[in-house]
Amino acid sequence: xxQYVNFQEKVMSDTAKxxxxxxxxxxxxxxxxxxxxGNTPLKxxxxxxxxxxxxxKAILQLRSVxxxxxxxxWRWVITFLNFPDLMAEVSNRKAIELIFx
Numbered sequence: 149x150x151q152y153v154n155f156q157e158k159v160m161s162d163t164a165k166x167x168x169x170x171x172x173x174x175x176x177x178x179x180x181x182x183x184x185x186g187n188t189p190l191k192x193x194x195x196x197x198x199x200x201x202x203x204x205k206a207i208l209q210l211r212s213v214x215x216x217x218x219x220x221x222w223r224w225v226i227t228f229l230n231f232p233d234l235m236a237e238v239s240n241r242k243a244i245e246l247i248f249x
Contacts, residue, residue, distance in 0.1 A: 169223070169248040177224045177248055181210040184226065205230040224248040 185200035196212030207229040213222045226246040
């Protein structure tokens with residue numbers, strides 16, 4: 149991600165970080181999500197919602213939030229669900245989110 153731009157993070161909670169990404173294109177954010185997904189492709193399951201089912205029960209989800217009135221400053225959210233190694237380091241919860249503004 150830092151190959152595109154130096155971005156600043158704002159920690160919302162122990163499981164969510166807001167990334168100031170106004171200089172990134174939507175395609176760059178999608179490419180970053182694909183990098184995070186590794187060998188498992190991101191599949192568009194609905195317009196603006198992409199999912200990559202990883203080993204075990206782990207899921208990486210990329211979703212557009214353009215239509216949300218409440219989150220109007222947010223553009224994309226990457227959600228990590230059931231990633232045991234990541235969760236052990238960051239939190240004891242099942243989901244972690246990166247929120248792109």
